[in-house]
Amino acid sequence: GGAKEAGTSGGKLKVALLLSGPANDQGWNAVAYAGLQEAQQKFNIETAYSENVGIADGEAAFRDYAAQGYGLVIGHGFQFGEPAVRISSQFPNTKFMAIESNTYSKNAASYVMACEEAGYLMGMLAGSMSKSGVIGIVGGFEQPSIVKVLEAYKLGAKSVNPSIKVLEAYVSSFTDVALGKEAALSMADQGADVLSHCANQAGTGVIKAAEERGLLSTGDSYDQNSIAPNTVMASTIYSVPALVLTAVEKVLGNTYEGGVFNLGMKDGVVDISGYNSFEAKIPQTVKDAIAAKRNEILGGSFKVPLIETRSK
Amino acid sequence: MPTLRMSKIDKQFFGKMANEQVDFTLEQGEIHALLGENGAGKTTLMNILYGIYQADSGCIELDGKPVSIKSPKDAIALQIGMVHQHFTLVPTLTVRQNITLGLKSKGYPFVNAKELDRSIRTLSERYNLTVDPAALVGSLSVGQQQRVEIMKVLYRNARLIILDEPTAVLTPQEVESLFIVLRRLREEGHSVIIITHHIDEVLAITDRVTVLRAARNAGHVVTRETSEEELSSLMIGRKLQKIERKPLPFSFASKGLQLDSIQSKNGPLGPLSLSIPAGSIVGIAGVDGNGQKALAEVIMGIRDIESGTITLDGKPLQHLSVKERKALGIGYISDDRLKDGLVLDMDVRDNFLLSSYDKREYTSHALIDTKRVQQATEQAVFLYAIKTASLSTPVRYLSGGNQQKLIVARELGDQPKVVVACQPTRGLDIGSTEEVHSILLDLRSQGCSVLLISSDLDEILTLSDKIAVIYQGTIMDVLDHDKVDMTHLGLLMAGSKTRRSV
Amino acid sequence: MELVVLSSFLAATVRMAAPIALAALGETISEKAGVSNIGVEAIMLSGAYFSFWAMFQSGNVYVAVFAGILGGAGTSLIHAFLSLRCKADQTIAGLALNFLFLGLTSFLFLMQFGKTTTLPSITVLKPVALPLLSNIPIIGEALFAQDPFVYVLYLMVILLMVFFYKTEWGVILHAVGEAPRAADTAGIKVHAVRYLACTANGVLGGLGGAYLTLVKLGFFQENLTGGKGYIALVAVILGRRNPLGVLIAALVIGSAEALQIRLQTLGSTIPSQAFSMLPYVVTVLVLMLSMGKGHNPAALGLPYERDKR
Amino acid sequence: MAEVLVRATPLMLAALGVSVGFRTGFLNIGAEGQLYLGAISITWLGMTFPTLPAPLMLVLSLVLGFLSGGLWALIPGLLKAKFGLSEVINTIMLNYIAINLVGILVRTSLKDPTYPYPMSPMLPASTNFLQLLSPTRLHAGLLLALVCAALVYLLMFQTTLGFCMRAVGLNARACQCSGIAVSKYVIISSLISGGLSGLAGVSEIAGLHHRLIEGISPSYGYLAIIVSLLGRNNPVGIVFASLGIAALQVGSMSMQRSSGVPTSIASIIMGLVVIMILSRKSLFRCKEA
Ligand SMILES: Nc1ncnc2c1ncn2[C@@H]1O[C@H](COP(=O)(O)OP(=O)(O)OP(=O)(O)O)[C@@H](O)[C@H]1O
Numbered sequence A: 001g002g003a004k005e006a007g008t009s010g011g012k013l014k015v016a017l018l019l020s021g022p023a024n025d026q027g028w029n030a031v032a033y034a035g036l037q038e039a040q041q042k043f044n045i046e047t048a049y050s051e052n053v054g055i056a057d058g059e060a061a062f063r064d065y066a067a068q069g070y071g072l073v074i075g076h077g078f079q080f081g082e083p084a085v086r087i088s089s090q091f092p093n094t095k096f097m098a099i100e101s102n103t104y105s106k107n108a109a110s111y112v113m114a115c116e117e118a119g120y121l122m123g124m125l126a127g128s129m130s131k132s133g134v135i136g137i138v139g140g141f142e143q144p145s146i147v148k149v150l151e152a153y154k155l156g157a158k159s160v161n162p163s164i165k166v167l168e169a170y171v172s173s174f175t176d177v178a179l180g181k182e183a184a185l186s187m188a189d190q191g192a193d194v195l196s197h198c199a200n201q202a203g204t205g206v207i208k209a210a211e212e213r214g215l216l217s218t219g220d221s222y223d224q225n226s227i228a229p230n231t232v233m234a235s236t237i238y239s240v241p242a243l244v245l246t247a248v249e250k251v252l253g254n255t256y257e258g259g260v261f262n263l264g265m266k267d268g269v270v271d272i273s274g275y276n277s278f279e280a281k282i283p284q285t286v287k288d289a290i291a292a293k294r295n296e297i298l299g300g301s302f303k304v305p306l307i308e309t310r311s312k
Numbered sequence B: 001m002p003t004l005r006m007s008k009i010d011k012q013f014f015g016k017m018a019n020e021q022v023d024f025t026l027e028q029g030e031i032h033a034l035l036g037e038n039g040a041g042k043t044t045l046m047n048i049l050y051g052i053y054q055a056d057s058g059c060i061e062l063d064g065k066p067v068s069i070k071s072p073k074d075a076i077a078l079q080i081g082m083v084h085q086h087f088t089l090v091p092t093l094t095v096r097q098n099i100t101l102g103l104k105s106k107g108y109p110f111v112n113a114k115e116l117d118r119s120i121r122t123l124s125e126r127y128n129l130t131v132d133p134a135a136l137v138g139s140l141s142v143g144q145q146q147r148v149e150i151m152k153v154l155y156r157n158a159r160l161i162i163l164d165e166p167t168a169v170l171t172p173q174e175v176e177s178l179f180i181v182l183r184r185l186r187e188e189g190h191s192v193i194i195i196t197h198h199i200d201e202v203l204a205i206t207d208r209v210t211v212l213r214a215a216r217n218a219g220h221v222v223t224r225e226t227s228e229e230e231l232s233s234l235m236i237g238r239k240l241q242k243i244e245r246k247p248l249p250f251s252f253a254s255k256g257l258q259l260d261s262i263q264s265k266n267g268p269l270g271p272l273s274l275s276i277p278a279g280s281i282v283g284i285a286g287v288d289g290n291g292q293k294a295l296a297e298v299i300m301g302i303r304d305i306e307s308g309t310i311t312l313d314g315k316p317l318q319h320l321s322v323k324e325r326k327a328l329g330i331g332y333i334s335d336d337r338l339k340d341g342l343v344l345d346m347d348v349r350d351n352f353l354l355s356s357y358d359k360r361e362y363t364s365h366a367l368i369d370t371k372r373v374q375q376a377t378e379q380a381v382f383l384y385a386i387k388t389a390s391l392s393t394p395v396r397y398l399s400g401g402n403q404q405k406l407i408v409a410r411e412l413g414d415q416p417k418v419v420v421a422c423q424p425t426r427g428l429d430i431g432s433t434e435e436v437h438s439i440l441l442d443l444r445s446q447g448c449s450v451l452l453i454s455s456d457l458d459e460i461l462t463l464s465d466k467i468a469v470i471y472q473g474t475i476m477d478v479l480d481h482d483k484v485d486m487t488h489l490g491l492l493m494a495g496s497k498t499r500r501s502v
Numbered sequence C: 001m002e003l004v005v006l007s008s009f010l011a012a013t014v015r016m017a018a019p020i021a022l023a024a025l026g027e028t029i030s031e032k033a034g035v036s037n038i039g040v041e042a043i044m045l046s047g048a049y050f051s052f053w054a055m056f057q058s059g060n061v062y063v064a065v066f067a068g069i070l071g072g073a074g075t076s077l078i079h080a081f082l083s084l085r086c087k088a089d090q091t092i093a094g095l096a097l098n099f100l101f102l103g104l105t106s107f108l109f110l111m112q113f114g115k116t117t118t119l120p121s122i123t124v125l126k127p128v129a130l131p132l133l134s135n136i137p138i139i140g141e142a143l144f145a146q147d148p149f150v151y152v153l154y155l156m157v158i159l160l161m162v163f164f165y166k167t168e169w170g171v172i173l174h175a176v177g178e179a180p181r182a183a184d185t186a187g188i189k190v191h192a193v194r195y196l197a198c199t200a201n202g203v204l205g206g207l208g209g210a211y212l213t214l215v216k217l218g219f220f221q222e223n224l225t226g227g228k229g230y231i232a233l234v235a236v237i238l239g240r241r242n243p244l245g246v247l248i249a250a251l252v253i254g255s256a257e258a259l260q261i262r263l264q265t266l267g268s269t270i271p272s273q274a275f276s277m278l279p280y281v282v283t284v285l286v287l288m289l290s291m292g293k294g295h296n297p298a299a300l301g302l303p304y305e306r307d308k309r
Numbered sequence D: 001m002a003e004v005l006v007r008a009t010p011l012m013l014a015a016l017g018v019s020v021g022f023r024t025g026f027l028n029i030g031a032e033g034q035l036y037l038g039a040i041s042i043t044w045l046g047m048t049f050p051t052l053p054a055p056l057m058l059v060l061s062l063v064l065g066f067l068s069g070g071l072w073a074l075i076p077g078l079l080k081a082k083f084g085l086s087e088v089i090n091t092i093m094l095n096y097i098a099i100n101l102v103g104i105l106v107r108t109s110l111k112d113p114t115y116p117y118p119m120s121p122m123l124p125a126s127t128n129f130l131q132l133l134s135p136t137r138l139h140a141g142l143l144l145a146l147v148c149a150a151l152v153y154l155l156m157f158q159t160t161l162g163f164c165m166r167a168v169g170l171n172a173r174a175c176q177c178s179g180i181a182v183s184k185y186v187i188i189s190s191l192i193s194g195g196l197s198g199l200a201g202v203s204e205i206a207g208l209h210h211r212l213i214e215g216i217s218p219s220y221g222y223l224a225i226i227v228s229l230l231g232r233n234n235p236v237g238i239v240f241a242s243l244g245i246a247a248l249q250v251g252s253m254s255m256q257r258s259s260g261v262p263t264s265i266a267s268i269i270m271g272l273v274v275i276m277i278l279s280r281k282s283l284f285r286c287k288e289a
């Protein structure tokens, strides 16, 4: 049990973040961590976070933070949805949030990012830039939040080049960089000349492989151009900061409520990065097509299909 | 000035004195016997000399100079060599590799096998110790391994040689040739300490004798001036009775154990037939390594057979498991107590239980009746005079002789119908040997069939009703106790069937 | 085209196998001496972290390799100290090290490089094609157009074969692992030999770890070995503690890994886990096919105490 | 505090299993995999027969969990007993295979069809263990573990079966000579060893997660080896060792939450404490000798 009294301490809102991996994983968790930092600066709140919180520990972590008087506890990943809901009834004064889940209660909400929207655009970019007609993408685990990106990527690529061949592999790891790299290399061996990923740490191996072979690549989660400036053309951007900011704002304004919220490009949560050094190397027509599609998505006239199980 | 003087040596283990104020001196060029009952502290004293143990107090002088021996390496540097009671060989290495282990020979670190083999052969010819340098030590019989141990010491130019019960595992012929080696060494100026439980050997080869009893000095005599009686009373504090094997006045109805054309599976035995009637002891005489152990293992079911039958009272045994055979009342004393007989890290009680764990008297509904086991063990320890700190002492810490007595107590204590005894008194002191012998004779008079395998020919001749000679896995002949002609026996053991006079 | 695929498959096999083989060779030496260290994972992590750190600071490959070796050896010596001096259970000591170094390397990395979203990275070693050898069709490219570490691996296998089977040192190592008492009574310093063997284990394991950062990835990340240390243990047993055998075992495991990735990219809707478990299934199958009792050193994992009987 | 007990539960069960194996000379590094097999079995049971009454469900889930963990361990057990294959390799390999198997199952036959995520549906309430100290997560799995500890103690030290298993672990050759069928006991031991780890998996699902999902075991199987050896392969020792290790883990995690130290500290402390115990224990032993 513990203090049921929660919310603010000394007037300051306390926000905690649970991460399933390390905070410096160059991907999924890193952006969430960055979001927390940003919220802290912007709102004058107190923050804390836990790394490497496994399924077995999720509930204990939620409980711990709630009992310590945290007003908002965020679980960054679908697996946190269940425990958040379970704990939420015991701590009615604390708000809970799970990202990419689909369960909710009175004071626990689920925020889902429409990552597929950015994935689709990356597919268009990769498909347009491929000379060989073969591109590849490496996924981390085969789970909906990843599958939806890969599927959209395939659709995006096909939309610009219907005959393109998209190689895909799930390495069953977000951390095995070597495996990610090897998967990318094997795609390169099969003729792929643009290599993409949606695999956190393991994905950095994909970028490194592309760099080593002198191929092109796209990044994921944040602008990954800095990893390999001459290789990464553009990256998907999942603006967890925006998500966190939204939630914190709602808690402060006492408007936080349970439910499943889908946030995408038009909410400023999902986007793609700029082209950095590739600005000049990518044909204007390609950039225009992508920008046009992005506008359609923003305007709601095009909806990227949400496919959460792997298709052939 | 003696070449070695150990004075006032104290050593205790777990609060129990193994050596207490022990003095020991050795003259240059003598063969010196160290005698004592099992557990008297002989091995401990020698291990201190060889640097395996450190004495709690006392000092060691070599040629008048005090020395500190912190490890076997120090001992080897001081030209001390030791052949241990339990071999210290690497079974997965060859004879050559064992003999030259850790030495820097020509071409070091690379091994020049040919050169080493040659020098080993030279040495083995000089002392008449035949070994095959390329053989794997693990595949050798115990006797052959002993030879390797001695070669190891000689190869290192030891001038002070300790032999801890070297004859326990040798055949009479081998003992004889070992003695030739020892005399040769003495002539060359080496000094030898030999531990043995055979008083006849002491009288035959040594110059002086030191006796230990219960961790202390018990006497010091010159061999020429002593007698068997004096030595045995110094050792065990009483006179030894000579065991007599009397013919039984009656015969038994039971047929006993029969082996018929046994052929062991890809092994050294067969075809072999042998009968051990109830109420008799059949001794197996033979040169070590002729399938004696295989014979024992085949009877026990530890080794598989290809063909043939084994029957007890007419009932076939060959398809039964080891456990079923033991349940029928077959007791087994293996010649390798450390590997085959005991679980060293279990205590005395558990080891006693090892072959009777499922007997009804010790169990109820799969649960062990701890009290009964405790009682039975206590009784056995008392009856067989096993020296142990407590029943919950791991048997690892018992002296070799006491370990053996524990096995005897376990295997023979429960009125067996058949006893397969492999080297049952190996390493036992004279007192205990006498006890085991009388136990075997008692069993015989109760109608037990006893198969006695021993490299100690005297033991076989004293105890056996019939003596079967084994050679290369087959029985050459079976001789009656009172019709044994030693020359003939020797010839049979060497594989010759030519009959001379009977 | 077909041949190119085969050749690149072989090359990937060698790349996958190299770190495992290096660490497994080290563990082989250690186990031959009777010390079983299941902390290979810790040794590799330490080698990976310290070589990366040194490379980042100095930019000099030799310094980096040296640092990796030191890191690995240091780790292994902790294990040696615990198991030889303290007579601790070698399995627990190894497992404890795995936990310790998983945390320690990640902690040091965090302290050193802070929490950044930019990845601190170094340039990786480039493959060097050996003249002539690399021109052999198919295997030339795969085996002899590799990075220097792979050549070190080949060299180590040859050296260890000579060391184990042609020198007195090999006999000593064998004796110490098989019958330490026999070795001791023959005047060999059992503990000294074991410490040396553990050091060698650390050196090779450290190299295996350094391979991951200096050759394969060019950066460090928490838990970057991801279980390779355990796989190295498997290669040791599968290879029967024979250097050539260990190399072959590592190659078999490596090829299964390279194969499963290639199978996945062919595209099918079978869950990817079905492919991911391929290397492990292959290992079990290979073990079953290569049946026959593998002989463990008799004193493996047992502390040696001279005055214990 | 309750959280310590929650965490100690699977550690205790798996470590008991590990200890039974170790005592018999069956070096079971595969508790992790066997735990997952137990978890799979109760999930399958709950999904296939959702209407069974709770008492029956309890009995069936324990039996099935024990059997599936046990059979998983029996594979390396048989391979060792019959063909002398290294159980160390095989159990490690089976860990990876089991983890992947869970991955496949939660995406295929055990997947919740109404839910895109790779997890099984919520299991019927009849599979749930009793909650002990609501609102804490403490559940009857702890009692199960304690009962198992007592049973293992009885088994190993009071029964002939346990006697034979211990003897086989210490000197197989002597056992063979004494008529103890070595391979039989290795096989039995692997079955019991895996079975107890399987129960750990059942307990995690029935007591905590109530559905199958990847990653329910944060290395419990490997930690169990440490627990078992620290507890000197003795059930009483294991109970205390598992509480100690669990306290260490829970403590360092909540330390992270309250004072913000990185999690890596948890595994550093974990490693250091074990190393310190190892070196202290030996100092103590040196004095004793
Ligand atoms: N390392 C040890 N640890 C504990 N006790 C020991 C150790 N070595 C010897 N002892 C004990 O010291 C005593 C003397 O043993 P030792 O081996 O010297 O006897 P021994 O005279 O050689 O007997 P045996 O004729 O049976 O070989 C025994 O009680 C034995 O149990």
Ligand SMILES: Nc1ncnc2c1ncn2[C@@H]1O[C@H](COP(=O)(O)OP(=O)(O)OP(=O)(O)O)[C@@H](O)[C@H]1O
Pocket (backbone or CB within 6 Å): B139, B140, B141, B142, B143, B265, B266, B267, B268, B287, B288, B289, B290, B291, B292, B293, B294, B295, B335
């Ligand atoms: N399975 C086997 N296959 C081939 N040869 C064997 C086998 N078992 C034993 N031998 C060999 O047959 C001979 C007899 O072996 P065994 O060990 O039974 O003799 P032993 O006289 O009892 O030896 P010891 O009395 O010294 O123990 C030995 O030279 C041994 O190496």
Ligand SMILES: [Mg+2]
Pocket (backbone or CB within 6 Å): B042, B043, B044, B085, B164, B399, B400
């Ligand atoms: Mg002795």
Ligand SMILES: [Mg+2]
Pocket (backbone or CB within 6 Å): B288, B289, B292, B293, B335, B453
């Ligand atoms: Mg014999």
